[in-house]
Amino acid sequence: MEPNKSEQHQQRQRLVVAALRRVLPAQSVLYHEEDTRPYECDGLTAYRQLPMVVTLPESEAQVIAIVQVCREMQVAIVPRGAGTGLSGGAMPIADGLVLSTARLNKILNVDAYARTARVQPGVRNLAISDAVGVHDLYYAPDPSSQIACSIGGNVAENSGGVHCLKYGLTVHNVMAVRAVSMEGEIIELGGAGLDAPGLDLLAVFIGSEGMLGIVTEVTVRLIPKPQTARVIMASFDDVIKAGNAVANVIAAGIIPAGLEMMDKTSSRMVEPYVKAGYDIDAEAILLCESDGTQEEVEEEIGRMSAVLQQAGATAIAVSQSEAERLKFWSGRKNAFPAAGRISPDYYCMDGTIPRKNLAQVLLGIAAMEIKYGLRCANVFHAGDGNLHPLILFDANQPGEFHQAEAFGAEILELCVAVGGTITGEHGVGIEKIGSMCVQFSPEELAAFWAVKRGFDPLLLLNPDKAIPSLHRCAEYGRMHVKKGAVKFPDLPRF
Structure with missing residues (x-):
């Protein structure tokens, strides 16, 4: 009698697990349903699929070993970072393997003079800035999930954040990537210099969503912490005016550190949650941040305020302390979880x-x-x-x-x-x-x-x-x- 599909899957799973356990510690191979259930989706929870097996390598050598097993047995690999992605990029395949980089979480080197940090892919985005803060440096890309998302996932998705307007996306802040190819070979893209010989494959790899290789190390560019930063919160009685104000700010030759917009629905959704002082009667609000020296910020805040007033802002408030600046941003950073309130x-x-x-x-x-x-x-x-x-x-x-x-x-x-x-x-x-x-x-x-x-x-x-x-x-x-x-x-x- 021919085995049914479920039996075939189980037989296949047993063979793959046995092969993986020959090259990995037992605790690094998960295959029981209760162990693999947490990996069934990423932040796009509407789509779910249990993987056949999950691996949690603790070294680059173990990543290579996993790839070699999967290549020999024709098993598809879904690389996974912290699972905060919102497009289903880390959703498993039924007869495939999820390779989690969560245990590759070491900061390998910080060079304060070169302003670089070399980290493993499981290091959290915010942990980099926390680690280099003693040198008055930080890592600029700051997605809303930065407290949880990992740098390997940021590379896969080319993540941005509220400060990407001035400081760029992941692709502008990563200098080098070390990865394992599907042949089990090491690929090194980019380098310590401003440019590298040959084709710019680093830019091709960043944002490739785990389809070209498995990241094992990332060298990021660090920048000095600004001396100060202040935020304008501008209210508008019309979304068209607010939209035009955004274009006017850029047209005036001003590149804010951050320039965010929220409509009335968003403001009313967020304000009871964070109490940031948002104008809940405004049709739209803009958050415009300036950073740099005291003199630079004072001058830029004045210029932006003038542009916003000319564009029809009904009210303008400027943060007067670091605590107030963070309070203004708290609503924007927490907009997604606040949606659950309404x-x-x-x-x-x-x-x-x-x-x-x-x-x-x-x-x-x-x-x-x-x-x-x-x-x-x-x-x-x-x-x-x-x-x-x-x-x-x-x-x-x-x-x-x-x-x-x-x-x-x-x-x-x-x-x-x-x-x-x-x-x-x-x-x-x-x-x-x-x-x-x-x-x-x-x-x-x-x-x-x-x-x-x-x-x-x-x-x-x-x-x-x-x-x-x-x-x-x-x-x-x-x-x-x-x-x-x-x-x-x-x-x-x-």
Whole structure:
């Protein structure tokens, strides 16, 4: 009698576990359901899948050993950092292996003179700044999850944060990456200098979502702590005015350390949670930070205040202490968890648009709220046009999650239609893989696949993520408007 699918899976699992236990300590191989359940999803909890096995290597040599076993046995590998990602990039595969880098959590070297730190991938983002603070240095990228997210995951997703406008994303702050290829070989990309010979494969690797290699070390650039920093909180009675104010600040030649926007729904959602002093009657608020010397900050705060007033700000408050500055930021940093106060569930989208189209896209999202019958709270990195709409829904209501998914897909189509992109920092993962068909042509997708095969010819590293097949795009095209056809002619142009 032929074994059924479940029996085949169990037989396969036993063989893989036995092979892994020959090269790893028993405590580094998890395969019982109660042990693998915590790894069934990342921050995108709507999609879940139990992995066949989870490994927790404690050294680079163990990572190589895991890769060699998986290569020989044709087992797919899903690399996983802290699991805070929001696109399903670390969601397991049913017959695959999750390779967690959580135990690779050492800060290997800090060079205060070169302003660099060499760390393992499991080191938390904020832990780097904590460790180098004694030298008056810090690591600039600061995603909202920085207290928990790991630097390896930041590399995989090219994470940003509220200060990415001035200081850049992960790709601008990482100097070198050491990784293990699917052949079990060590890859070293970048270096200690400002440039490295050959093609810039470091930039290709950062943001590749675990599809090209498994990170084992990262060398990050550190910057001096600013002497001081202050934040303007500006209120607006109209989202169009607030959106235009963002463009006006940049047009004035000012690059704030941070420039964030929250609409009324977001402010009212957050204020009771953090009590940051937000104007809950304003249609939108902007948070504009300046950092540097006392004189630089004083001059820039004055210039930004003038621009904001001319743009129609109804109220302006400026932080008078470090405690007040952190209080102003606390609402923006806690916007996602605060959503739980007003909605059973939320679906966080991530798209990027030209700054000049902020008001237009906000109006488009407002129209979609009516169309889909769902509320949407908008919090985003306004300075670089990176939107984070929080679509509020109740998963207990039949069909609401699918409505939220359709709402999110249409937001991304609108982003592309105005000249933007389907992601800014959350990555593609499984969440936006259909939307990749809106953004890119078959020829462009073929080029992405060529890069993938160059690093991973057997397609065993995080398969079925980020890059859609042409067949998947054909299926997506039957369900959605094809690329180039989404014109949104009913929206006003600015």
